[in-house]
Amino acid sequence: MSAPPTPVTVRWNGGCPEPTRRAVEAAVTAGVRRALAGRTAVKAATAVSAKGSDEPWGPGADGRWWTMPGYADGSGAPVAVPVRSAGGPGERLPFGDVLSHDRFPTLPLIMVTVHEWVRTGAAPYLNSASLARAVQWGTYLYGAHGFTVLERGGEHVADRFVMVPLDEPLLMRQFGRTAPPVAVAAGLPDVEVTERGRVLVLTDYRVVVTVTAEGRWLVDLDRGVHWTPQAIRRELARTPADQRVAPAVAACVAAGRLVAEGGGTGAGLPGADQEALLEHIVVMDRHVFAWMPWEQRAGYLVALSGLLWPNDRQKKAMVELLVSARSPSELEAMAALLRERGAYERLFTTLDGSVVEFLLVLGRLRPRRQLSTEYLLALLDELSMSPGDGTAQDPDGLRGLRNVANGLSLWLRSTVDGLIDLFTHSPTQLIEGIAHLAEFVLLVRRATTAPVDPKAAAVLQTLCEQAGRAILVALAGLEYAEELGTPFGARAGAGRGGARIGGDLGQTLGTALLVEVLSWFVGLGELKEALGGAELTERLAALLRVLGSVGRLGKASEVAGELSRLDRMVAALAGLAELRDLDAAAQALRLLPEPYLAELTRLAETLEVPAGAAPRVLRRLARQHNALPEVERLADALSLARRFERQAETVGGVTEEMTAALSRLMETGFDRPTMRTLVEGVRPQALEAWSRAVGRLGANGLRRLGAGALRDLAERPRALALIAEAGGDAYVALLNRGHDAEAVDALLRALELRRNELPDPAAYQRLLDRLAAREGAAFEELAGRLQVATEATAARLRAAGRRHLVAELTELAEEADDARRTGEHAVAAQAIAKREQLAVRLDDLTDRQLSGAEEIARRARETYDWQDVWRFPAAGRDDLLEVVGELTERLGNRQLDGLQHPLRTLLAERGTGKVFQGTMGELYAARSLAAEFHATALEFQRTRAGRRVDIIAELPGRGRVSVEVKTNLTGPAGYLRTQLVNDLVAHAATGYTDLLYLYHWDSAGELPALGERMIRHFDDPDVLRALTAAGHDPAAARAAFRAWLTAGNPRTYHRP
Known part of the structure; x- marks a missing residue:
């Protein structure tokens, strides 16, 4: 019977580069093996089931396994264990850190x-x-699991701190x-x-910090501890x-670990140990995944997708992999792979915390509805709580609502853990809100049924503005989830091409929204009482949103104090920013990034600005506190946020995309004038897409492009769409390839077509990757x-x-052919x-x-x-083409005599600014004449x-009518005296039925007064003499002009 040999472990601690050390260890190991092989022939180990077997000990034939005694059950029966290559005491990382693969001793923390x-x-x-x-x-390595950092006792430098994973996932709810801190951590x-x-x-270590799977830090707050906060x-x-640690380095190490532990070359590939992969994937942080190539992440996702019944951690890992996508296009690609595997x-089998987080991520990528009174009524009706039928006042109805409230309380208690991220208030406050369901239904009834109670309507409007933001985002995410990962060209309806989820x-989510609204309903009542019964103004509502965004919504009495401090601070800050409208300044706060709002609330608490403080007082207080x-x-x-908001007001108000854009702009380091010019240079209609x-x-991407290119980007909808969908890499690659905006737009059109065909x-994501990598074949694909x-x-x-x-x-095609024939290939291209x-x-x-x-x-x-039409901004160009197209379709080109005159003003004379708008006013007026006055022919610029x-204009029943067009771009609506006097005399014979004055639609409110100014010219002796000289009775002409005014003249042309 052969004696079981003890495997030799070779470690060389000499000072040398890591590759040299590994080579020396490998050489020594090989020499020992050769020596052993020379003394006794070692055969491949086979399975041995009992102690005392005559089978040899040692390495397997493929060198991957070593047969050695197993002492787990005390029998000494041989077992096969995997052999790892010699690698020293651990994996050496940048800055001297060492990742050790030995097992750390189990210690209670x-x-x-x-x-x-x-x-x-x-x-x-x-x-x-x-x-x-x-x-x-x-x-990076255990962010989704939990870890601790210990400090070694004694003298240690290179290995002073030890990061160790925990034995079980650690959650904050445990x-x-x-509660607020006392003693050691008070005031932090x-x-x-x-x-x-x-x-x-x-004994041998000090616990520095322990971190939960949610990223919360746990530290010792006892007196006398060394590692205080x-x-x-x-x-x-x-x-x-x-x-x-650079994120890219961490991703490289993490990916290498997954491959090594999985035993293959990658997740989802032959040879990979899927179970080992899953074990490590579920503990890693999403930020590590974000630095890995998306195909690699998709491979891990494939490994997880093979689980028919994923547990909570595995499901969370799937969500983490999805939301680690660096762009919506990557997210779409990985979702497509999941759909492919069913x-x-x-x-989405249950709405737990990981799914809620996923829906919130999706919802932020899509437009979402605002909470409105109509939406609330529909929600109450869907939940059989409609206030319109009077049930809230009927005893049986009240009893029914109480039963519904009891059911809501039970529902909330059973689901709150999974939905907690959706709510603004604590579970206790949510339960309290549910108890007031009947009162809320009565409020809705008073606010929505005749006669409407204005105070109830105002409270309901405030509730709609404050409550349910996260839930509305999740609802938008749920709509997007229906189509996520389906072919782009087949999205006629949500979820087509895949399961409905x-x-x-x-x-x-609808029920959760109602619970959220109820918690705000109670909170507003308490807050109003704490404010001494004062009405909750728009400014206070805006400040309340600020407190909610930074998690400072506590008890009503505390919130009232916070609001008062914040209101005084914002008023002084508005003065410093030279903003006169305090309500508008408070509303603009919603655009500021969260760190700015947190700093604002902190300074309001620290500085204690007095009411009505002037800017100099605020500056003095700030100097005293070094702030x-x-x-x-x-x-x-x-100031910048207010400018941004002014732009947004004309297109429906501020959105989250705009808030995020302002945050990014503030991170660029652009100076204030540059940012102001940039923000004001973007058309309101393009603001949403540009912000996205x-x-x-x-x-960094914004700084590379520069302010000028960013402003021009607002007029490139395809470029905006690609950047929003796929990030900046593919766009920059196309920009480098095309060199100018027009060439890039053509490539983007080809990409758009390919996207819908793939x-x-x-x-599609693979095509984007090839473009970002400057692959010639990818550009040839677009060219084709x-x-x-x-x-x-x-x-x-x-x-x-x-x-x-x-x-x-x-x-152009013939020009290219001619150039090819003469060998001028650059000209042909x-x-x-x-x-x-x-x-x-x-x-x-x-x-x-x-x-x-x-x-x-x-x-x-x-x-x-x-072709000079293309040099105009998109909105102006589209208007020009639209109005000329409509005139042509209504009248035919032969009935538009002289149309080339305004077109020449725009194109040959390169009309810009006021010239462009004035000439467009003439074309808008022509469209009104065709559409509203039913003109049968138009002549432009005639004497x-x-x-x-x-x-x-040739108008039915009126003949040839002279039309004077006025587009007053600055100042009040007006006219030229010489023109009007000429018209008063020239058109008196027809009683002014052949005369029209058409003004810009913005001047509508000024026209009655303008008409009175016009008729006063009949008091002018020069006008009376001119009328008499032309054979007209001045009194009759005046009466006819008064009739002309009474008929609605002057008037405005049609708004497009």
């Missing part, structure tokens, strides 16, 4: 209860000289409720005392930014698709009879590019706009270059009755 303990877990653990890096590595922001838990004293902060600050719908989740830079930064931010793209680019979002699209556009124009537009495309760009522009137009483009091209001749007339 925190006693939660007599029967519940927090203990250290298994390998790997990390040794570091830096507390900051130890915490970073713990977060420690019960939290964001520190709370847990209801349960005691940090234990260890203040000490921890000081120690963290000792590690400068350039000596901390695992997507399994994510809404089901009961929508009703659950002047922070105060001035807030004033600048508030700015939020996706990030501060089988799923994963294929663009060529096909160009021919399709030419065919569409030809079929519609747009012969002048077709001629432009044909001329340029002509082809121009043709494709023109085709893209034309393809974007509606049929009516194409009619306008055809007419403008037809009238061009030598007068102007019709009649001794003066140049803007338009002469």
Whole structure:
């Protein structure tokens, strides 16, 4: 019987580079093995089931296993264990940190209860000289599980701190409720005392910090402890930014660990140990995943998708992998892979915390409805609580509502853990709100049924503004979840191409929304009482939102004090920012990033600004507390936010995308004038899409593009859409390839077409990756698709009879052919590019706009270059094409005599600013004449009755009517005296029935007074003499003009 040999472990601690050390260890190990092999032939081990077997001990044939005695059951029976290559004491990381794969001893850290303990877990653990890096590595490797950082006793430098995973996932709820701190941590922001838990004293270590799976830090708050919160902060600050762990490095280490532990080359591939992969995936932090290539993350997701019944941790890991996507397009791609394997719908079997988080992420990528009175009524009706039938006043109805409230309380208690992130208030406050359901239904009834109670309506409006923001985001996310991952070209309806996942989740979210509103209903009542019965003004409501966003909504009496301090602070800050409207300034706060709001509330508490404080008083208080830079930064931010809000007011108000964009702009370091010019240079109609793209680019991307390019980007809807969907990498690649905006737009059109043709979002993401990598074949793919699209556009124009537009495309094609024949390939390429760009522009137009483009091209001749229409901003260009197209369709080009005159003003004379708007006013007026006055023919810029007339219109029953068009862009509506006097005399013979004065629609309120100014000219002796000389009775002319005014003149032209 052969004696079981003891495997030899070789470790060399000599000072040398890591590759050299590994090579020496491998050589020594190989030499020992050869020596052993020479003394006795070692055969491949086979399975041995009993002690005393004659089978040999040693390595397996493939070198991956070593047969050795197993002592787990005391029998010494041989077992096969995996062999790892010699690697030293651990994996050496940047800055001297070492990731050890040995098992760390199990130590008790925190006693939660007599029967519940927090203990250290298994390998790997990390040794570091830096507390900051130890915490970073713990977060990256065990962020979804929990870890602790210990300090070694004795003299240690390189391995002073040890980061160790916990043996079990650690959640904050295990420690019960939290309360404000006392003693050691009193006065420290964001520190709370847990209801349960005691940090234990260890022999060889000191517990520095323990971190939960939610990222909450647990520290010892007992008196006399070494690692107080203040000490921890000081120690963290000792590690400068350039000596901390880069996320990309952490992702590399984490990915390497997954491959090594999984035993294969990647997740989801043959040879991978899926169980080992899953074990490690579920403990990692999402920020690590975000730095890995999306295909690698998708592989891990595939491994998890094979679980028919994923547990909570595995389901959370799936969500973490999904939300780690760096762009919506990556998210779509990974969701497509889940749908392909039938695992997507399994994510939504229950509405727990991980699904709620996923829905919130999705909801932020989509527009969402605002909470309105109508929506609340529909919700109450859906839940059988409609206030319109009087049940809230009927005894049986009240009893029924109490029963509903009891059911809501039971429902909330059973689901609150999974939905807690959706609510603004604590579970206790939510329960209290449910108890007031009947009162709330009565309030809704008074606010929505005749006669409406104004005070009840105001309270209901305030509730709609304050409550349910997160839940409304989740509802928007649920709608998006129906189509996420389905083919882009097949999204005619939500969820097409995959399982529907809404089901009961929508009703659950609706019920949660009602509970949230009820908690606000009670809270507003208490707050109003704490404020001494004062009405909750718009300004106070805006400040209340600020407190809610930074988690400062406590008891009503405390909130009232916070509101008072904050109101005084904002009033003084508005003065510093030179904002006169305090209500508007308070409303603008919603645009500020959360760190700014947190700083604002902190300074309001610290400075205690008196009521009515002037800016100099605020500055003096800030200097006394060394906070002047922070105060001035807030004033600048508030000023910028107000400018941003003014832009947003014209298009429906501020959105979360706008808030995020402003936050990104503030991170760029652009100076205040630059940011002001940038914000005010974006058209309100483009503000939403522009804000979404700015939020996706990030501060570094914005700085690289520069303020000028960012402003121009607002007029490029395709570029905005791509950046919002896929981030900046693919866009920058296209920009480098195309060199100018028009060429890039053509490539974007081709990409848009390919996106809708590809089988799923994963294929689209792979195309984006190839473009970002500057792969030539990817650009050739787009070029081929663009060529096909160009021919399709030419065919569409030809079929519609747009012969002048077709001629432009044909001329460019012939120019390219001629250049090829003469070997001028650069000229040919340029002509082809121009043709494709023109085709893209034309393809974007509606049929009516194409009619306008055809007419403008037809009238061009030598007068102007019709393609100058493309130099106008998108909105102005579209209006021009639309109005010319409508005139052409209504009247035909032969009934538009002289239309080339206003077109020449715009194109040949390059009308911009006031010239553009004034000429467009003339065209708007022409459209009104055709649409409202049913003109049968129009003549532009004709001479009649001794003066140049803007338009002469042939109107049914009135004949040829002279039309004077006035577009007053600045100042009040007016007229030229000489023109009016000429018209008073020239048109007196017809009683002014052949005269029209048409003004811009914004002047409507000024026109009655303007008409009175006009008629007073009949008191002018010069006018009376002119009328008499022309053979008219001045009194009769005056009466006729009064009748002209009474008939509604002057009037406005049609608003587009």
